[in-house]
Amino acid sequence: MLVYTIKRLLQSVITVLLIVSIVFLLMRLMSTDYYFTEDELIKLTDEQKNDKLKAAGLLEPPLVQLGKFYKQLFTQGSLGTSRRIQANVPVTQVIAGKFAVSMKLGIVAIFVSLSLGLVLGILQAQFKEGILDGIGTAYTILVRAVPALVSYSLILVFGVKLLGLPSMYSTRNVAVSSILPVICLSIGAIANYAVWIRRYMVDELTKDYIRLAKVKGLTNSQIMFKHVMKNALVPMAQTLPTSFVLTIGGSLLVERFFSVPGMGALLVDSVGRYDVNLVQALVMLYATMGVIGMFIGDILMMLLDPRIRLVGKGETR
Amino acid sequence: MKKSLALLLSAVMLLGLLAGCAPKEGGGSDAKPIKDFLSYQTTANEMETFNFQYTQSNKEIRVLANCIDGLLTNDNKGALIPAIATEWTTPDGGENWTFKLRDGAVWVDYQGNEKGKVVANDWLVGMEWTLNFWKNEAANTSMPIEMIVGAGDYYTYTKGYASDATDKEKAAYEEVCTKYGLDPNVVTTKEDAMAFGLEAFSKMVGMTAPDDKTLNIQCLGALPYFPTVGTYNCLYPVPQGMIDEIGVEGYRAVTYDKLWYNGCYTITTYVQNNEKVLTKNPKYWDTESSRFDTVTVKMVESSDVAFQLFQNGELHHVDLTESNLKTIYDTKDHKYNEYLTEARPTKYSYQIHFVYDKKLENGDPDVNWNTAVANKAFRLAWYYGIDRTDYLRRTNAINPIKCANYTYTAQSLSVNSQGVDYTQLVRDNLGIKVDADKIATYDKSKFETYKKQAMEELAAKGVSFPIVADYYIIGNSQTALDTATVLKETISRDLGDDFVTLNIKTYVTSLAQEVRTPRLAAFFINGWGADYGDPKNFVGQETYGDDNAYYSITYSKINDATDPDLIATYKEFTKMVQEADAILDNMDNRFAAFAKAETYMIENALVIPFYVNIVWHLTHVNDYSKIYCPYGTQSEVYKNWETSETLYSTADYAKFEAAYNGR
Numbered sequence: 001m002l003v004y005t006i007k008r009l010l011q012s013v014i015t016v017l018l019i020v021s022i023v024f025l026l027m028r029l030m031s032t033d034y035y036f037t038e039d040e041l042i043k044l045t046d047e048q049k050n051d052k053l054k055a056a057g058l059l060e061p062p063l064v065q066l067g068k069f070y071k072q073l074f075t076q077g078s079l080g081t082s083r084r085i086q087a088n089v090p091v092t093q094v095i096a097g098k099f100a101v102s103m104k105l106g107i108v109a110i111f112v113s114l115s116l117g118l119v120l121g122i123l124q125a126q127f128k129e130g131i132l133d134g135i136g137t138a139y140t141i142l143v144r145a146v147p148a149l150v151s152y153s154l155i156l157v158f159g160v161k162l163l164g165l166p167s168m169y170s171t172r173n174v175a176v177s178s179i180l181p182v183i184c185l186s187i188g189a190i191a192n193y194a195v196w197i198r199r200y201m202v203d204e205l206t207k208d209y210i211r212l213a214k215v216k217g218l219t220n221s222q223i224m225f226k227h228v229m230k231n232a233l234v235p236m237a238q239t240l241p242t243s244f245v246l247t248i249g250g251s252l253l254v255e256r257f258f259s260v261p262g263m264g265a266l267l268v269d270s271v272g273r274y275d276v277n278l279v280q281a282l283v284m285l286y287a288t289m290g291v292i293g294m295f296i297g298d299i300l301m302m303l304l305d306p307r308i309r310l311v312g313k314g315e316t317r
Numbered sequence: 318m319k320k321s322l323a324l325l326l327s328a329v330m331l332l333g334l335l336a337g338c339a340p341k342e343g344g345g346s347d348a349k350p351i352k353d354f355l356s357y358q359t360t361a362n363e364m365e366t367f368n369f370q371y372t373q374s375n376k377e378i379r380v381l382a383n384c385i386d387g388l389l390t391n392d393n394k395g396a397l398i399p400a401i402a403t404e405w406t407t408p409d410g411g412e413n414w415t416f417k418l419r420d421g422a423v424w425v426d427y428q429g430n431e432k433g434k435v436v437a438n439d440w441l442v443g444m445e446w447t448l449n450f451w452k453n454e455a456a457n458t459s460m461p462i463e464m465i466v467g468a469g470d471y472y473t474y475t476k477g478y479a480s481d482a483t484d485k486e487k488a489a490y491e492e493v494c495t496k497y498g499l500d501p502n503v504v505t506t507k508e509d510a511m512a513f514g515l516e517a518f519s520k521m522v523g524m525t526a527p528d529d530k531t532l533n534i535q536c537l538g539a540l541p542y543f544p545t546v547g548t549y550n551c552l553y554p555v556p557q558g559m560i561d562e563i564g565v566e567g568y569r570a571v572t573y574d575k576l577w578y579n580g581c582y583t584i585t586t587y588v589q590n591n592e593k594v595l596t597k598n599p600k601y602w603d604t605e606s607s608r609f610d611t612v613t614v615k616m617v618e619s620s621d622v623a624f625q626l627f628q629n630g631e632l633h634h635v636d637l638t639e640s641n642l643k644t645i646y647d648t649k650d651h652k653y654n655e656y657l658t659e660a661r662p663t664k665y666s667y668q669i670h671f672v673y674d675k676k677l678e679n680g681d682p683d684v685n686w687n688t689a690v691a692n693k694a695f696r697l698a699w700y701y702g703i704d705r706t707d708y709l710r711r712t713n714a715i716n717p718i719k720c721a722n723y724t725y726t727a728q729s730l731s732v733n734s735q736g737v738d739y740t741q742l743v744r745d746n747l748g749i750k751v752d753a754d755k756i757a758t759y760d761k762s763k764f765e766t767y768k769k770q771a772m773e774e775l776a777a778k779g780v781s782f783p784i785v786a787d788y789y790i791i792g793n794s795q796t797a798l799d800t801a802t803v804l805k806e807t808i809s810r811d812l813g814d815d816f817v818t819l820n821i822k823t824y825v826t827s828l829a830q831e832v833r834t835p836r837l838a839a840f841f842i843n844g845w846g847a848d849y850g851d852p853k854n855f856v857g858q859e860t861y862g863d864d865n866a867y868y869s870i871t872y873s874k875i876n877d878a879t880d881p882d883l884i885a886t887y888k889e890f891t892k893m894v895q896e897a898d899a900i901l902d903n904m905d906n907r908f909a910a911f912a913k914a915e916t917y918m919i920e921n922a923l924v925i926p927f928y929v930n931i932v933w934h935l936t937h938v939n940d941y942s943k944i945y946c947p948y949g950t951q952s953e954v955y956k957n958w959e960t961s962e963t964l965y966s967t968a969d970y971a972k973f974e975a976a977y978n979g980r
Contacts, residue, residue, distance in 0.1 A: 033830040040373060040456070041829045041871070045864070048455035051476060055454060055507075081570065086589065087366035088570035097589070160629055167622075167629060168615060171588045256618050259360070261591035269590075272826065273365075 008298075012291040019287040020280060021066060027276050028062035034274040037084075056083075069280065079284075080277035085270055091281040095266070099285075101171075102250035102262030105178060109185035110247050116186070117193025124194060125201035126224060136194055143191040152184045152257050159183070169260040181258045185251055189243075193236075200232035237300040242293030249289055348961030351937055354609040355633045357623045360616045363590050367571045369550050370447045371456045378550060379953040380614070383595055384580040386602075387554070388416050388440070388532075388547035390954070393977075395729045395945040397544060397850070401435055401554070401579070401602075402532070405547070410901060411539040416532040416547070422602040424556050424577040427584055429599045432558060435579050437526035438515075439554030444468075445518040446555050450476035451510035452565060457551040460848060463865070464543060466523030466535040470496065474517060477505030497521055511565050539901040542731075545850030548949030554579070581608050581956050590616050595955070603956075612955050627935060633960070634936035636660070638796075642714050642933050653935055658970040659716065661940050662929040664947050665844035666727035666855070669925040670868060671696065673878035675787070676836040686839050689784045691880030694771035696922035702764035702811050704756055705927060711800045713931050721756050722926045723749045725915050726855040729947040730847055733905045739852055742912035747919060768816055783818045786839035789832045792823035804842075833871055841872055842927055847948035852911035853898055854948070859924060860894050861887040868924075890918050937961050940970075941977040 032053050036044065044052070053059050057068065072078050079091045086094050124136040143151065159165040159180045170177045204210065205228060213223050250263030267286070270278040364377040369385050372378060388402040402416040422435035446452050448461060448471045461468040470493045478486045494501035497520050519525070523535030536543055546552050559577040560568055567575060573584035573593075581603065582595035595612040615631070617623045620638050627635035637645070637657075645653045671690045675683040689695050709717035724740040731739040749757045772782065788804070790797040798821070805819040822838075824831035832838050845868070847854040858868040861875055861884070869875050875887055897910030918924060942959035946952035965973075 031827075031830050033834065034827055036829075037374060044455060045459070048458070051450065052454050054479065055451070084365050086570075086572075087368065087371065088566075089572065090570075094589075156625075160625075167626060167631065168617070169591060171591065172586070256360070259591050259616055259618065259622075261588045265360070265590065 008295055012288075012295060015291055016284060016287045020284045023283045024066050024069060024276075024280055025062050027274075027279060028058075028065060030274065032058055035083075079281040082270075082275055082278045084273035084275040085266070085278055091278045094278060095263070095281060095285065098250070098261060098263045098266050099248075101260060102255070102264065103248040104174075105181055105185065105260065105262065106244075106248035106250070108178065109182050109189065110244055112182060113186040113189035114193060117190040118197055120190065121194040121197030122201065122224070122229065124198040125205065125228075126220070128202060128205075133198075136198070140191040140195055143187055148184075148188065148253060151187060152254065155180060155183055155187075156257070167258070169258045171261070177258075181254050181260055184254045184257065185247070189247075196236060197229075197232055200235055201228050204228040204231050234301060234305045237304050238297040241296040241300065242290065245289040245293040249286060348963050350607075351633060351960040351962055352610045354612045354955065354958075354960065355615070355631060356612060357615045357617050357626065357632055357635070359620065359623075360590050360618055363616055367573055367576050367584075368568060369553050370443060370453050370555065371569070372550065373456055378950045380584070380593065380595075381550070382580070382950045382952075382954050383582045383612075383956075384576065384578045384584060385550075385553055386422070386435075386580045387550070387552060387950075389544060390548060390951050391944050391946050391949070393942055393945050393957075395947045397548070400547075402547065405544045407541075407543075409539065411541040411543060412536050414534045414536065414543055416534070418530045418532065419602060420530070422579055423600050424558070424579050425583060425598060425600050426577060427574050429583060429596075431600055432577050433556055434529070435554065435556075435602075436529040437532040438529070439556050440532050440552070441515055441518065441524055441526055442557050442560065443553050443555040444522065444524055444551075445471075445513070445515055446568070447551055448472045448475065448518070448522070449510055449513060451507045452569065459865070460546060460549065460551050464536050464540055464546065466537055467521040468523075471518055471521040474499075474521065475505055475510040475513065477507075477510070493521075541901055541904060541907075542849060542851035542853075545948055546848075548946070548951055549848055550950050581606065581954065582612065585611075592616060606956050607958070608956055609958075634934055634938055636932045636934045639711060639714050646715060655968075656935055656964050656966050657715070657933055658936055658940075658965055658967060659713075659719075660932050660934055661943075661945065662720075662728065662931050664727055664846040664952065665930060666722055666725060666846075666926065667842060667844040667928045667930070668722075668725060669699070669927050670841045670843055670872045671924070672836060672838055672840060672872065672874055673880075673883065674836060674874040675839055678835075678837060680835070683787075683839075685780055685784060686786065687878070688778050688780050688880070689771075689775055690839070691878065691883040692771055692775055693882070693886070693921060694767045694774060695784075696925075698764055698767040698771050698812065698816070700758060700919075700922040700925050701760045701767060703807060704759045704811055705807065706756060707803050707807055708800070709928055711803055712928060713933065715933060716931070718753060718756065720928045720931050721751075722929045723747065723751070723757060723919075725859075725918060725924060725926050726852050726911075727845075727847065727929070727947060729945065730850055730855070731852055731904075731908055733908050735905075739908050739912060742908060743915045743919070746912055746916035764811075768813070772816065783814055783816055785818055785820050787820045787822055787837060788840065789822050789824050789828065789838045791828070792825055829871075836874060843872065844930070850948045852908065852915070853894070856894050856911060856915050856918065857898070859918065860891040862891065873924075886921050887923065890914060890921070890923065893917055936965055937963070939965065939973050941973045 033041070035053060035056070035058060036049060040049075050059075057065060060068075069080075072080065081088050082091050082094050120136050120139075124133040127133055156167055160167045165179055166173065166177045167180070168177065169181055201224075209227065210223060213227060218226075250266070252264040252268060254260065255262045255264035263282075267279070267282045269275075270282060362376045364372075364380055365374070366372055366377055367381065369377070369381045372381065386400045388400060389397050389405070390400040392398050399419070401418050401422050403419045404417045405414060407414050418435065418437055424432040424435060426432055444461065444465075447457050448468055450472055452475075455472075458468075458472055462472060473489050473493045474497075476490075478490050490504065491501040493499075497517075499517075525533045527533065534543070555568070556577050563571065563575050573587045576584070578598060579602075581598055581601050583598050584593055585596040586592065586594035592613055592615045595614070597608050597610055601608075615626065617626065620636060621641070623632060623635045624637070624641055626632045642657070645651045645657060648654060673687065673690055675686045675690075677683050705721065706717050709720045713720045724743045726740055726743065728738060728740045733739070733742070744751070751757055775784075776782070786808075788801060790801045801819075801821045805821060808817055808819045845855060845858060857863075858866050859873070860866045860869060864870065875883075878884060878887075893914035894911070897907060897914050900907040900910055919926065937960050939959040939961075942957060944951045944954050944956070
């Protein structure tokens with residue numbers, strides 16, 4: 001397992017570096033006019049523009065720039081400074097502030113959605129084809145059928161008009177102003193978790209060992225919680241970490257909608273503004289998060305189900 | 318996604334409109350003023366830097382002008398008034414200027430703790446920063462270089478040159494070194510320039526601070542309008558103490574909590590793309606002024622979200638989109654119907670800018686268009702033939718004609734000694750009587766004459782009809798498409814499909830990169846706002862053969878046109894501008910000469926003045942009490958604003974406007 005873990009780690013590092021390099025080179029293929037704001041294009045002479053590009057190192061061949069980027073990263077631990085989101089501020093500083101906000105909201109949303117989703121799914125499985133199952137299914141269909149923007153808009157209107165909640169996230173009133181964004185982040189995930197756990201639990205309930213447990217005289221609750229739920233959670237363990245890291249990475253839509261100063265819109269904004277250093281740092285962050293999520297998922301599966309063993313290529317799993 | 322978001326938000330707003338509660342009734346002179354003002358900006362307008370010397374964008378200027386005071390400011394009618402400088406004089410008609418600074422102005426940190434006195438040396442440090450290539454990366458250098466002695470030399474000196482520099486770059490550097498007795502073989506490096514203080518600057522640049530309260534500036538020639546530059550951020554102070562405290566790199570990357578402030582507010586909270594809070598500066602020099610205790614600026618996704626916040630009582634003003642305005646205006650019993658108010662025009666003047674060297678997408682010249690647009694009768698057919706009322710409704714659905722613009726220069730920029738606005742001189746020359754009911758330049762009979770003449774002359778030159786005019790808009794904006802569609806219908810109706818057809822095309826993100834540089838558009842509708850208070854800053858953008866003429870270089874491409882008549886017309890116009898600019902001893906004569914040049918430009922329809930922006934809003938602020946800023950940076954300084962906790966009504970605004978205009 002140790003060898004496999006080390007191999008996976010190396011593969012992960014190479015994957016991240018490849019992604020970052022490709023994105024870096026693609027960004028350099030864009031015209032340098034994007035480097036300037038419309039105001040700068042108005043006010044700077046061609047000579048001044050050229051001077052600025054030269055100063056930023058953008059006139060060098062892309063591979064030379066890539067080499068300098070990695071040299072700076074590995075020798076100084078620096079990812080450079082932001083140019084357009086927060087001029088000349090280190091990108092790590094820009095991201096850190098945003099990441100904290102997204103992470104807090106994401107963790108609360110995951111807690112809410114996981115708790116409610118699991119409870120709903122379990123109840124649906126336990127009372128299959130009963131009223132609760134119907135309600136759960138109706139909720140799932142509704143959430144999946146209605147576009148997120150519509151449901152967010154309705155949540156916004158009713159949350160503000162009926163409950164008097166603030167329509168914008170505020171760092172001065174975090175708890176109350178987080179309610180609507182958390183609801184929006186959770187409604188879809190609740191449905192997903194409920195569907196997931198219901199499906200696996202219903203699958204488990206049809207297996208032979210359940211009949212054996214019933215014959216042995218175990219109560220329904222004992223069967224559900226000691227056997228069915230435990231086994232149903234195993235497949236979820238693989239995707240849960242990835243889902244977790246992506247959620248704490250921020251949601252573009254929800255963060256835009258409620259003016260949450262998080263990570264969600266940062267990548268889009270930084271690409272749009274040709275903030276190359278920030279784009280690279282974000283791509284690196286997201287790639288790392290995705291790779292770590294998958295890696296932890298595999299480990300978790302193995303820990304939860306002793307029958308599963310992580311093995312190298314050529315062996316069976 | 319933005320489009321869907323906008324559509325959905327519109328639906329949400331409609332729900333909000335139906336569900337909301339009635340506003341408190343009109344504010345009057347006895348209304349209670351607001352103490353904590355709630356404002357907004359869209360997220361696309363979030364600031365990117367706190368360095369006032371570096372910014373060239375209104376995104377930052379509108380915030381930082383509240384934090385840093387310069388030499389001068391404007392009053393609510395646009396007149397130049399003291400800020401840190403209490404008086405400004407010139408002994409020689411504008412070549413040398415002396416600014417006397419006030420006592421009692423101090424720098425504070427973001428929490429209001431005093432850091433030091435505001436002294437004349439701060440302007441030298443500020444200008445050194447602006448002109449130092451490596452510190453400020455060439456931002457905001459053009460005005461000082463064009464106006465102040467030695468500014469260009471210092472810029473060249475700090476820039477140095479790289480190993481792959483051209484001979485021209487090397488020669489420029491060596492010339493500067495020789496001029497000031499410096500060794501041309503010692504090339505300034507980035508490290509050198511970042512460490513520069515005022516030593517070389519003082520040798521080269523015509524700015525001195527003989528004492529803490531006196532600032533002398535030597536211009537390249539007599540520039541009677543130079544004090545208006547004192548409102549612009551290229552001529553703003555930087556305290557040496559702050560640089561010592563946070564370092565050169567620290568000021569390049571300065572954040573709100575490291576910045577020193579001498580303006581009416583400090584920024585006490587800043588959360589990027591969420592909100593910023595400006596708090597009244599307790600040590601501000603202008604103790605007589607009225608200011609808010611706090612100003613909170615919320616960042617919102619769109620104007621529709623802002624409207625939602627306004628209805629929730631979370632904002633004190635909101636600009637209305639055309640759809641919201643129409644809904645409120647057309648619904649007589651709407652709760653906001655009696656509260657619709659019209660803002661004052663902004664400082665921008667929008668024109669139709671023809672492109673005289675247009676290309677096709679394959680890079681070949683668009684001969685058909687280029688030949689047509691070089692024809693005077695063709696251009697005048699546009700000038701007299703387009704009834705732009707429907708187009709103006711897109712900006713101002715209620716009073717479209719009020720937005721009609723008949724001069725290239727924006728109103729209130731300059732006023733002669735008789736109190737006559739410069740633009741009135743141009744209108745008088747053109748014989749334009751502004752009419753509240755119709756577009757003054759629209760003349761069907763003149764149009765028919767010019768159209769016939771143009772078609773005959775152009776047909777003889779082999780031009781095929783209809784002439785296709787490519788017009789570009791950004792691809793992801795329904796608003797832009799709707800506006801362009803109105804323009805297309807207007808051109809079809811007024812000019813005739815047998816004459817001109819508008820071809821709407823889209824670009825993805827960059828107008829400059831995708832359209833302007835490859836010269837794909839036949840014309841642009843674009844606005845210009847002045848940086849300083851002289852007509853030269855407007856008409857000077859259109860001259861022939863001048864590298865600093867922004868519109869000629871980047872939009873009209875007149876310097877690459879080939880038609881001899883067109884070039885002769887442009888040269889004549891340029892000559893008139895140069896003659897006007899040479900008049901420095903009498904401002905009335907100067908303005909009259911510029912007005913003559915501008916008249917010539919419009920009579921030949923080289924550019925067609927089109928509109929000014931006048932939006933409708935719901936507001937707790939009397940717009941007429943705000944600083945009016947025909948140039949410079951002061952338009953959104955939250956100082957001496959008259960506000961009311963109750964919403965101002967249409968009737969209130971009519972009174973404000975009448976009082977403002979002395980009626």
